[in-house]
Amino acid sequence: MPPPNGHTHRVACQVNGVEIEREVDPRTSLADFLRRDLGLTGTHIGCEHGVCGACTVLLDKRSVRSCLLFAVQVNGKAVTTVEALAADGKLNPLQAAFRAHHALQCGYCTSGFLMTLTDVLSTTTTPEPTEADLREALSGNLCRCTGYQNIIDAALDAARGLRGGGDG
Amino acid sequence: MRPAPFSYHVPTSEPEALALLGELDDARVLAGGQSLVPLLNFRAVRCAHLVDLNDIEELAGVRRADGRLVIGAMTRQRDLAESQLVAEASPITGEALRFVGHLATRTRGTLGGSLCNLDPCTELYTVSALQDAVLHVKGLRCDRQIPIASWPSGYMTPALGTDEMLTEISWRIWPPGHGHGFAEFSQRHHDYAIATAGALMTVTGDGRIDQVAAVVAGVAAAPVRLTAGEAMLHGGPGSQGLFAEAAQTCLALEPFSDQVAAQHYPHRFVSASYRKHLSVVLTRRALSLAWGRATATGNGSGHAAA
Numbered sequence: 001m002p003p004p005n006g007h008t009h010r011v012a013c014q015v016n017g018v019e020i021e022r023e024v025d026p027r028t029s030l031a032d033f034l035r036r037d038l039g040l041t042g043t044h045i046g047c048e049h050g051v052c053g054a055c056t057v058l059l060d061k062r063s064v065r066s067c068l069l070f071a072v073q074v075n076g077k078a079v080t081t082v083e084a085l086a087a088d089g090k091l092n093p094l095q096a097a098f099r100a101h102h103a104l105q106c107g108y109c110t111s112g113f114l115m116t117l118t119d120v121l122s123t124t125t126t127p128e129p130t131e132a133d134l135r136e137a138l139s140g141n142l143c144r145c146t147g148y149q150n151i152i153d154a155a156l157d158a159a160r161g162l163r164g165g166g167d168g
Numbered sequence: 169m170r171p172a173p174f175s176y177h178v179p180t181s182e183p184e185a186l187a188l189l190g191e192l193d194d195a196r197v198l199a200g201g202q203s204l205v206p207l208l209n210f211r212a213v214r215c216a217h218l219v220d221l222n223d224i225e226e227l228a229g230v231r232r233a234d235g236r237l238v239i240g241a242m243t244r245q246r247d248l249a250e251s252q253l254v255a256e257a258s259p260i261t262g263e264a265l266r267f268v269g270h271l272a273t274r275t276r277g278t279l280g281g282s283l284c285n286l287d288p289c290t291e292l293y294t295v296s297a298l299q300d301a302v303l304h305v306k307g308l309r310c311d312r313q314i315p316i317a318s319w320p321s322g323y324m325t326p327a328l329g330t331d332e333m334l335t336e337i338s339w340r341i342w343p344p345g346h347g348h349g350f351a352e353f354s355q356r357h358h359d360y361a362i363a364t365a366g367a368l369m370t371v372t373g374d375g376r377i378d379q380v381a382a383v384v385a386g387v388a389a390a391p392v393r394l395t396a397g398e399a400m401l402h403g404g405p406g407s408q409g410l411f412a413e414a415a416q417t418c419l420a421l422e423p424f425s426d427q428v429a430a431q432h433y434p435h436r437f438v439s440a441s442y443r444k445h446l447s448v449v450l451t452r453r454a455l456s457l458a459w460g461r462a463t464a465t466g467n468g469s470g471h472a473a474a
Contacts, residue, residue, distance in 0.1 A: 049209060062246070067209075073220065137271060139358050
């Protein structure tokens with residue numbers, strides 16, 4: 001849909017390793033761009049003001065709120081969404097841990113948790129995270145279904161595994 | 169909810185940004201966006217032009233110069249938290265940043281943006297005030313250095329003209345081994361703070377407080393240096409009694425009005441007296457923490473608080 005003042009902007013970026021080029025209304029959020037323009041509906045929109053974490057994606061490998069970025073702002077950058085985690089339809093170790101520990105019910109918050117954990121667990125400056133570390137790191141992701149315990153169990157499991165095998 | 173329409177500009181240099189701010193009417197600066205974009209999404213803020221500073225590399229970075237830490241306004245909160253230079257020169261910063269948003273918001277949020285947004289409990293403002301911050305503001309026709317005490321002109325309103333922008337902030341570097349303490353209270357963990365307190369302290373070899381800075385936030389419209397409390401502490405041997413006495417000076421602070429409080433806390437009643445009570449408790453805790461660190465084995469005198 002063209003913007004009211006008619007001015008679109010070109011955004012050329014990489015999304016999950018694929019070069020993308022589109023014209024967008026500058027008001028289009030990155031979340032809406034991913035979902036509507038690119039059909040990547042794994043990223044979910046919860047609050048649109050940065051609090052719930054459902055929209056979390058990676059921008060140049062660091063977690064960000066896609067509801068608080070305009071699509072035009074990722075021009076020249078690399079975006080990673082939940083769709084990039086499984087390779088050839090096979091769950092990655094983090095996703096497998098979520099499945100094994102029943103760390104999701106409705107799944108709405110799950111992609112946000114997975115992207116936050118992908119960032120957190122790939123940090124090489126911290127030693128193996130404790131439960132307290134993970135609860136702190138995940139405090140920006142809200143879940144209405146699970147009560148968090150299984151998410152934490154999955155995250156601890158994945159942290160142990162990923163520490164052994166290099167960056168996730 | 170989506171923002172009202174705006175024209176988007178993304179300058180790639182500081183002069184280009186200043187030129188845009190000088191010529192455009194009804195323009196707002198986009199820094200990290202973690203506070204501004206929600207306001208745009210809710211249409212609480214509308215602007216004809218948005219000037220995005222995120223592509224101006226020279227506006228970000230941390231360096232040491234003339235005994236001060238000089239930090240570009242666009243430096244990300246996350247980069248401050250992960251900076252070795254900041255960890256060594258200003259350990260209170262990492263402590264305070266634990267309370268600032270979440271990992272994903274710290275990836276984008278900036279020091280300059282926080283100081284310009286000027287929420288009454290801005291943790292980075294408290295940290296800046298403790299370290300005698302000077303704010304460098306530029307416009308097409310001006311280039312000024314503003315001491316932090318002169319920065320707020322009212323509730324969530326910095327002393328910044330519409331054609332000006334904050335470019336960098338400098339902090340005094342405290343001596344190695346200084347003690348720091350930071351305490352915050354919110355209704356739920358990681359909520360916006362209701363009150364915060366910070367303290368920095370050095371202690372002499374014979375157990376006396378030498379240099380001390382204490383700042384409390386949440387009572388007034390912006391964080392305030394507790395100069396009366398600092399005077400009380402200077403030269404004294406640290407003790408819980410002394411910290412409590414100094415903390416009592418918070419009661420003399422001028423709180424922001426009930427009208428502002430109703431706007432700032434729209435869904436609950438947070439009275440000035442409650443905020444003052446919290447500020448006394450948190451100040452005492454921050455001073456105690458700073459003393460403990462300043463007197464830890466290897467720092468200062470090693471004396472414990474009486």
